[in-house]
Amino acid sequence: MTDKPGLLLVNLGSPDAPTTKAVRKYLFQFLHDKRVIDTSRWIWCPILHFIILRTRPARSAKAYAKVWGEEGAEAPLVAITRAQAKGIAERLGEDVHVDIAMRYGNPSIGSALDALKAKGCRRIAILPMYPQFAGATTASVYDGVAKALTRRMDVPELRYLRDYHDDPRYIKALGEGLKSHLKTLDWTPDVIMTSYHGLPQSYVDKGDPYQAECIHTTDLLRAHLNMSHADMRTTFQSRFGPKAWLQPYTDNTLEKLPSEGMKKVAVMMPGFSADCLETLEEIALEAHETFEEHGGEKFTAVPCLNDDPEHLDFLAAIARENLLKGWL
Missing domain, CATH: 3.40.50.1400 (Rossmann fold)
Structure with missing residues (x-):
């Protein structure tokens, strides 16, 4: 050996x-x-x-x-x-x-x-x-x-x-992945959501840095793509149980967007290195359905980076x- x-x-x-x-x-x-x-x-x-x-x-x-x-x-x-x-x-x-x-x-x-x-x-x-x-x-x-x-x-x-979470090469890969996916669409999103897995608010209150790192990732990605806060929003998904979790919630945000005039949305999940139940089912299927039920017209879930070269x-x-x- x-x-x-x-x-x-x-x-x-x-x-x-x-x-x-x-x-x-x-x-x-x-x-x-x-x-x-x-x-x-x-x-x-x-x-x-x-x-x-x-x-x-x-x-x-x-x-x-x-x-x-x-x-x-x-x-x-x-x-x-x-x-x-x-x-x-x-x-x-x-x-x-x-x-x-x-x-x-x-x-x-x-x-x-x-x-x-x-x-x-x-x-x-x-x-x-x-x-x-x-x-x-x-x-x-x-x-x-x-x-x-x-x-x-x-x-x-x-x-x-x-x-x-803040490595420039990771941010670049996220940006390139998003741009490549958007090129496959025949429409342009009104807003892009970066949806991260949620965490109980109490964990962050006790000192967990997760929320701050998620927000920082989106800030860096937004800067890399030269987008504004209105163009790209940070939300949190997958809450479980009665406790307050990190907000804003992804599902609640998707319910409100059509009433705000944003009826075409792309959701990406920068906290997941690989597609899984939370991206393939919760976002690509359930969140899509929720968005359309509340007046949304176009929805796309951006694939995770997975085994992209x-x-x-x-x-x-x-x-x-x-x-x-x-x-x-």
């Missing part, structure tokens, strides 16, 4: 199949994470086990089925992350072993670390696939790696990337510069 470093791309995860049983297993793991739900376990666990896990899996399974693809295929998020890993590996060359893991579901962080260890990797770089840092995402990846190594006698040297060039570059420096 050769002493090559490993690079592990980690994203959120998906169920193993678009079925109620698989979704329940996935949600059990996801919603037990204290980084995701910081409510007292005495309060949260009864709600999770006796209400949410009995009702939500069936609804979520139907949503996953809309975007899953062929029977037996992997979830879009997992398949795209594999394609990203393949492209990054091609760019880094044979000096690095590149693999993927999901924070929840499969392939697990533990199994990926085992696979890299079996290849002789004593140094492993962790690249969380979240442009903006949040405790519920990036910090949870740190927790997941630590938990996977808890009982091991021999652990690798580790490096982590915190975020890349410029995106892969950038990810390989930050891996080499920030994580693998001195190891190669």
Whole structure:
């Protein structure tokens, strides 16, 4: 075995199949994470086990089925992350072993670390696939790696990337992706929305930098494209439960836009490195329907950067510069 470093791309995860049983297993793991739900376990666990896990899996399974693809295929998020890993590996060359893991579901962080260890990797770089840092995402990846190594006698040297929300190359890739998509349309949007996954307001109040980094990403993208605040708006999607989440909400904004004279809209999701349920179903399908129901005429969801060559060039570059420096 050769002493090559490993690079592990980690994203959120998906169920193993678009079925109620698989979704329940996935949600059990996801919603037990204290980084995701910081409510007292005495309060949260009864709600999770006796209400949410009995009702939500069936609804979520139907949503996953809309975007899953062929029977037996992997979830879009997992398949795209594999394609990203393949492209990054091609760019880094044979000096690095590149693999993927999901924070929840499969392939697990533990199994990926085992696979890299079996290849002789004593140094492993962790690249969380979240442009903006949040405790519920990036910090949870740190927790997941630590938990996977808890009982091991021999652990690798580790490096982590915190975020890349303001890297000029990332902003450029977002801008080029947006321009390329808009060229495929026979109409021009009245407004472009940058929709980020939401977070409870209380998390930000406690010091989570996520909201500020999302707003900064949009500000930089707006400047890169020479757009005004009226041309590009920041919103937050995917709220869950009764707590106040980051605002303005994406769905509420889409409901109001037609009454403000903006009946043609493009929605992009700069907080997602790969298309997933929240982009393919929640935005491209549900948000589209909501917009039209309230008088909207034209709607488009801009694909995430996924395995776009410029995106892969950038990810390989930050891996080499920030994580693998001195190891190669």
